[in-house]
Amino acid sequence: MHPPLEPSQSTDLAREPKMLQPTVFWRIADAIPRRLSWLLMSISILLPLLLWWLGSTWIASSPDANSLFLPTPIRVWEAFLRLWSDGTLQNDIAYSLFRVLSGFLLAAIIAIPLGLLMGSFASVRSLLEPIIGIVRYMPAPAFIPLLILYFGLGEVPKxxxxxxxxxxxxxxxxxxxxxxxxxxxxETTYTLGGRRLQVLLQVISPYTLPSIIDACRVNMAASWNLVIVAELVAASEGLGKRISIAQRFLRTDEIFAGLIVIGLIGLAIDLLFRLLLRLSCRWAN
Known part of the structure; x- marks a missing residue:
């Protein structure tokens, strides 16, 4: 028999940290196997499609339900082919993309240098942060009446x-x-003889580049939300206008087709941002 443990020994054993159980799915801040990653990504797409198909099929077969409110995936696919065959969809995509990229790039050209200056110099931050903090809480769609009043119904207000x-x-x-x-x-850069401009261009800018690209990824989604709102109000072309026309004539299959196209375009742009991050910021990967 082993001798009984002293009270102090039993207390030390109780205080020893317990080892975590090995897991693959619930890893914190760690990668998972590539096969599991692809499996989970497939489920995230296929499961909603399956639920959509089951729900729309049940509604179509029920005498008390109206299939107009939830078209089947086949009907949506047919609506997509119909819009694509007559060139309507391509035209709408081109207009929406032009508006989104123009407005977003114009904002990025100003926002990135301005943000770097505000983050680097407390004087610039004190000068501009209060007014920016006020204006950013104003909903952008609230500016639509003024933009139409000042610039008309062309591309400029959108x-x-x-x-x-x-x-x-x-x-x-x-x-x-x-x-x-x-x-x-x-401070090390200053010690080695660096100047303010060198610190700004060769230290701060490269260090913050991954975060800048991530910020652009986030705000690109906001750009798509805004262009759809603008096209719903005042436009003759664009995906938002196409959805508005479909709603007016109760063509829910075309509404679903437009929403899916917007989602796919957004996913493609997001993947391009990730590729840009991987190629331009290899040290951050």
């Missing part, structure tokens, strides 16, 4: 709406990214 809706959020997100640059890194 592009400016996206510009207004993304400029201030992009600026503040870039400014916050600069705050995480280590102060020791900046």
């Amino acid at each position: 592009i400016l709406l996206i510009f207004i809706g993304t400029l201030f959020f992009n600026t503040l997100m870039v400014m916050d990214a600069v705050k995480f640059v280590p102060k020791d890194l900046i």
Whole structure:
């Protein structure tokens, strides 16, 4: 028989940390096997499609339900082919993409340098942060009447709406990214003879580039939301206008087709941002 443990020994054993059970699915801040990753991504797409198909099929077979409110995937696919065959969908995609990219790029050209300056210099931050903090809480769609009043019904108000809706959020997100640059890194650069412009261009800008790309990814979704709102109000072309026309004539299959196209375009743009991050910021991967 083993001798009984002293009270102090039993207390030490009780205080020993328990080992975590090995797991693959619930890993914290760690990668999972590639096969499991692809499986989970497939489930995230196929499961909603399956539920949609089951729900729409049940509604179509029920005498008390109206299939108009939830078209089957086949009907949506047929609506997509119908819009694609006559060139309507391609035209709408081109107009919406042009508006989104124009407004977003115009905002990024201003927001990124402005955010870097506000994050780097407390004087610039004190000068601009209060007014930006006020304007960013104003809903961008609320500017639509003024934009139409000032610029008419052409492309300018739609592009400016996206510009207004993304400029201030992009600026503040870039400014916050600069705050995480280590102060020791900046002081070391000064010690080695670096100047302010060199610190800004060769230290702060490269360090914050991954965060800048992530901020652009986030705000690109806001750009798509705004262009759809703008096209619903005042447009003759675009995916938002196509959805509005379909709603007017109760063509729910075309509404679903338009929404899916918007989602696929957004996914493609998001993947392009991830590719840009992987190619331009290899040290951050």
